[in-house]
Amino acid sequence: MSLWFDKPEASAVVMRGDFRQSATVLSRYDEGMRVQWKLSADIPPDATDAADSYPMNAMFRNSLAAYGVQQLEFETDPSGTPTALVGADQVVANMERLLSTSSPDSTASRMLQTVKSNPLTIIDVLAPESMILALGQSSEAFTTDIGREWTVEGNEELKGMLVPTSTVWKLEAADKIRQTATFTAKITYDPVALMQSQRSSIDGMIASFGDRAKQLTETQLAEVRSAEKSRTVTYVNSTRDGSTLEVLENTVASVGGMTVTVAVHVWQEDQPPVLPAPHAWNARTLSGQRVEPLFKNNARPSIDLDQ
Template sequence: MDSLQKSLLFLLSPCLLICMETARAADSVTIPGYAPKTGVEYVYRSRKTTSTDMSLWFNKPAAIIRGDFRQRMTVVSRNANSMQVRWSLSADLPQGAEGAADSYAMNALYGNSLSVYGIRQLEYEAGLNGFPNRLVGFDAILRNIQNAAAVGPDGLVVAPQSSLTNIIDGIKSNPLLVIHNLAPEAELLATIQQEDAATYDVGQTGTVATMEYSRGMPVPATIEWKLEAADLANQTATFSLKKAYDKVAFQQSQASAVEGVIASFGEKAKQLTGEQLAAARIVSKNVTMAFIVSLRDGSTLEALETVAAESGGIKTTAMSHVWREDLPASLPELSNWNSQAMLPSAVALQPEPDTNSATAKSQLFDRSAIEEGQAAYDSGNYAAALSYWKPLADQGAAVAQYKLAGLYQFGLGVDRDSALAVTYIRKAAEQGWAEAQSSLSDLYAVGQGVPQDYAQAVIWGRKAAEQGLAVAQYNLGYSYESGQGVPQDYAQALIWYRRAADQDFAMAQYALGLLYDQGLGVPQDYGRAIAWYKKAADKGLDVAQGNLGNMYAMGHGVARDRDEAIKWFRKASDQGLATAQESLKRLEKQE
């Protein structure tokens, strides 16, 4: 019981109770501590609805919107105190989603959110129960939102958008709101997960007192939980939770906001009766939750949540149903999932932003000059490219600074000048241009134009890596593997290689294969080594083709297969890989 109470004290997301009718199959049950497999991708289906009832103000029924999502979660690494978790996010409708695409307004809204935040992957550090406690890459995400708030789709400066300004202010004070906004499933699933194993009786209940903050004011809350049932055949346990807020404290925290809502309706508010006005000032919030937990690894397999709130005469009910896609859903479907009141999507999609945080600023300059300079460069007219890019670079356009640096670095259309190349690369890097940060890292690593300094190489490479640049993520992984500029750390190398590999960066896929092949930082696993070698080999990487040939020749992780070995050795040999040429000769002599 103490273990569950400890987990619930970290409860940040709204939650409450739904009773289950499940036959009891045990009198007591032990819930293990959360122990997910590292490096394994779990796919979750997530369905959501939000009902908004404004009938006090308008003579209309409640409006409902819904969303259907398919998100992927991987525990990248884990140690004695914490774990690193990554969610791959998508607004796309899952295959086989019911009904017309335009009946899923939430998907369009969520797609716009991903565009504004400028990410498709979210990574964070979590406690051993999986609950997030530190966001990775916050600075780059913040810059993306700031740029979205300041720059319109046409590249021109616009007046700050109040909604985005509010988001910026909120996440500055609490970066974990990024996770709450983009991957609420992470918080929901972790709500019931425990750091340590604990034994409960079926039917056992408990109460946990906690404190939340609403509009900066403390609001006491009480969480009541119950172990509803245990199913030893399927190795699951079902919990229900209720969450109630102190009415007086919650009312006080919302008072000014409520008066603001009422005032915003102007003449309509003046026409309310005393009874209606009193109803508009009612403030309440109730949360119910149900969870199915695995008795094998302590993970949440399925969760159901309902949050009902009332404020300013507006009643909202938000419902979520999340389950692991490889398992059948057991909890009830959302009650309003197929409601006739479902609103069609009328959301205008936002343009997809560039992953560079400096992109928006660069769009403020004459984009045609950048493009004309690029056309000149592509045709070999480097002097003309210089004439287009240098004025923009001197005005502060990061993209022009980065491109101009290349001309000086290689002496194209201008006398070669390594010092000037470094100057322009640094200018672009300091503005957050990821490619420039990665290039500056490379210069420090080899000592070209700057003193060789592996620590500085890591500092600049990390900035680019955290913006999602695959080559920088690979280089940072190599720094950790080799111990150049940072203490050698195979676990960190694995994290950064994996990020780049997930972007189909062949060298990172090969590097991951090596770690698994040699058991560096991970248990030796020839099967995984082959899988990563194959990904890189299929992209034509000669060393991956050679190593894949070795795996087939030696029967590591696969049945020994001479023909497959020869096939991959020949591919690598044709690219001039000497070791593969030698291996190919030896195998062919064995005929």
């Protein structure tokens, strides 16, 4: 993540996380599946760096505490895209308890309202891997050639708005020995709709500058008032059963003068990764010790979604 405001070379910071999650298909039927994700913020024992090098693990632990869950169970369509969250009312109740015993916080209140209006947001926050994996699946069989491209139109919800997207797919390679196929997906966003979805965030960021906003040049002000986003995803899928063995996603979003680059690398534990690891950005790594823990405010350590 980098901020151009003031000294961009000094403000770049890297936040890392290393997770081991478990996903299980509980049942399968014509319309889709019911799946369960067991979630953990614990740093895997084979992590190579010091524990405080993974601040995203500490942040994820806070998210689990805020939502009051250690697992998610949800319905999906045939591709694995979530369609309904089981136990959403219990998650909302836990968030309301958290807000009732803590100081008023507009961010937390907005989070609660977002969850109430769209419970699937919880999956996007706590199990984003499920959304990435679902994108790499198709509900229909088809034949294609190496090097061929095709485009799929769609949309993505951003800040409560549906932003039209265009995804260019390409079959990059096939490995007969490993029985795998490598696909890429390049996703672009409608610039007008994207700007509309981010307008409130941009206005809030400019307001936070205070008098310093008056010192911005026209070029800087234009950059602050701009919004861009792009995603590139690479999939390694099995040609035996179509399952995704590995996926690498890179997302770049620039809003209000701030650029955030997110890299997600997911692979099955029993399959060594073959895609190159995310780029090691040359920036200061944020320490996990700077993340204040969110203590649970009720006697129950978590909500049992099976009840």
